[in-house]
C-alpha cells in the first residue's frame with residue numbers, strides 16, 4: 001500500500017504503555033495531524049515513526065516496505081524527515097549553513113573529497129548551497145540566509161528548522177509542534193507553509209497543540225489518549241466527538257474542547 005502505515009504499534013517504557021496497539025495509515029498527499037492531551041503518546045509515536053525508538057511490538061511500513069527495526073538513518077533515507085520540538089539548530093552557523101547540514105544524506109563525496117576538495121566535491125557544494133537558498137526563500141527566510149542563527153528571532157528559527165528538514169527531500173515530513181511558542185501571526189505563517197508544502201507534494205504528519213492551526217490545515221486528524229486511538233476523521237468530525245471533548249476537558253457537556261488549548 002502507498003503511504004505510511006502503522007500496524008499494531010506499541011511501545012512500553014517500564015510498566016508504562018506510551019503507545020498501545022496503534023494501527024493507522026497516512027496516504028501520500030495529505031496533512032495528517034496527531035493530537036491528544038499531554039502524555040497521550042504523540043512524541044513517542046513520532047519517535048517510533050522516525051526509528052528513534054524501536055517498537056515493543058507492531059510494524060511501520062512506507063509504501064509497503066517495512067522500516068521498523070531499521071536504524072533511524074534508514075528511515076530518513078526512505079523519505080521520512082522530521083523537525084524537533086526542541087530546535088535542532090546550530091547557533092554558531094549561518095541560516096544557510098544550517099540548511100546545508102540537512103543535506104548530508106544526499107552528499108556523494110566521502111572523506112577524500114572533503115580533504116582535497118575535488119571538482120566533484122566543489123560542484124556538490126555549490127548545488128547544495130543553491131538548494132539551501134531556494135529552501136530559505138520557500139520558508140520566507142531569504143533575508144536571513146547569511147545571518148548567524150543566534151541572531152534570528154524564535155519564529156524564524158522554527159521555519160529554519162523546517163527548511164533544514166526539507167533539505168533531506170523527505171516525501172513525508174513529521175512536524176513536532178512547529179507552532180509552539182509562536183504568536184498568532186507566526187502560527188498563521190506556519191499554517192500557510194504547511195499548505196504550500198502539501199500542495200508541492202510533501203505529505204505532512206503534524207503533532208501540534210495549537211488547535212486553530214490543526215483544525216485549519218488538517219485533512220485528517222488522529223486523536224490519541226493514553227497511547228490509543230480515541231477518534232479519527234476530519235476536523236469537523238473530531239471536534240464534535242464527545243470522547244474527544246471529554247478527553248480534553250473531562251466533561252461531555254463542554255462543546256468546544258479541541259479549540260480550548262489553541
Ligand SMILES: Nc1ncnc2c1ncn2[C@@H]1O[C@H](COP(=O)(O)OP(=O)(O)OP(=O)(O)O)[C@@H](O)[C@H]1O
Nearest residue numbers: 013016017018036037038039040041042043044045
Ligand atoms: N523515555 C521514556 N521513559 C519512560 N516513560 C516515558 C518515556 N517517554 C514517554 N514516556 C511516558 O509515556 C507517556 C506518553 O508520553 P509522550 O511524551 O509520548 O506523550 P505526548 O502526547 O507527546 O505528551 P506531550 O503533549 O506532553 O508532549 C507518558 O506517560 C510519558 O511519561
